[in-house]
Amino acid sequence: MIQESTVAAEGKQFFSDGALFRSTSIFVRCVGSASVLASHYRKAADVPRILVLYHSNSGNTRQMAQLVAEGAGQLDGADVLLKDISSADHTDLAWCDGIALGSPTNYGSVCWQMKKWWDEQPLENWGKRDGKIGCVFTSAGAWGGGQEWTCMTLLSILINYGFLVFGVTDYTGIKFSAHYGAICAGAPRDDHVQEACRRLGLRLSEWTACLIDGRKEAHPLNQSYDRFSDLGK
Numbered sequence: 001m002i003q004e005s006t007v008a009a010e011g012k013q014f015f016s017d018g019a020l021f022r023s024t025s026i027f028v029r030c031v032g033s034a035s036v037l038a039s040h041y042r043k044a045a046d047v048p049r050i051l052v053l054y055h056s057n058s059g060n061t062r063q064m065a066q067l068v069a070e071g072a073g074q075l076d077g078a079d080v081l082l083k084d085i086s087s088a089d090h091t092d093l094a095w096c097d098g099i100a101l102g103s104p105t106n107y108g109s110v111c112w113q114m115k116k117w118w119d120e121q122p123l124e125n126w127g128k129r130d131g132k133i134g135c136v137f138t139s140a141g142a143w144g145g146g147q148e149w150t151c152m153t154l155l156s157i158l159i160n161y162g163f164l165v166f167g168v169t170d171y172t173g174i175k176f177s178a179h180y181g182a183i184c185a186g187a188p189r190d191d192h193v194q195e196a197c198r199r200l201g202l203r204l205s206e207w208t209a210c211l212i213d214g215r216k217e218a219h220p221l222n223q224s225y226d227r228f229s230d231l232g233k
């Protein structure tokens with residue numbers, strides 16, 4: 001079992017270098033006569049690894065993170081890891097294929113703890129995590145308190161690190177979306193805010209499965225759930 005997961009991990013690593021499908025298929029061909037093994041390895045390589053990484057001073061961003069993780073887990077087979085930055089390090093960045101990054105909005109921007117965490121990442125890893133998928137979320141004290149500025153700052157950290165970032169086009173309530181990331185005032189109490197957090201996580205799993213693992217059926221446009229019924233209301 002340990003060897004199998006090592007092989008799957010190597011497949012992912014090769015992808016970071018731009019050749020997952022080639023390396024995986026070569027491997028599968030090597031064990032071609034053992035079809036059970038081959039399908040096992042293919043399945044292992046198809047699991048999107050999702051890291052939900054956050055800092056929270058008073059628990060609101062943590063509640064959002066839990067909802068984002070719940071949403072990420074809605075995709076079949078997603079492997080979701082929820083971590084506070086105090087227990088996370090560079091190996092978590094190496095492990096994941098997709099990341100949702102969350103911070104409280106402090107003075108209209110990312111909290112210092114989150115910025116410090118990224119500032120202290122080993123520089124030699126920079127530029128070696130390119131092509132992973134990223135998205136963001138934040139809680140501020142009030143609507144209009146700077147959530148979208150914070151989202152853009154979080155996104156710029158991810159972009160700088162090499163992540164491919166996205167926002168959610170869906171509406172999860174009337175006049176409510178997560179175009180630049182999931183946002184909240186205080187704790188995520190309202191249904192449409194909670195659903196935006198879940199949708200962000202689900203979308204992260206979908207994009208990661210589609211773009212990293214080659215699961216075209218996971219593309220958002222291939223989903224049957226309702227994405228826009230509140231648009232225009």
Ligand SMILES: Cc1cc2nc3c(=O)[nH]c(=O)nc-3n(C[C@H](O)[C@H](O)[C@H](O)COP(=O)(O)O)c2cc1C
Pocket residue numbers: 055056057058059060061062103104105106107108109139140141142143144145146185186187
């Ligand atoms: C130092 C500090 C700065 C803050 N700055 C803002 C701000 O610019 N805009 C805002 O709406 N709320 C601001 N707040 C409120 C927090 O963003 C809000 O309480 C948030 O929900 C906290 O999330 P957390 O529970 O995950 O820490 C600030 C809070 C602190 C402690």
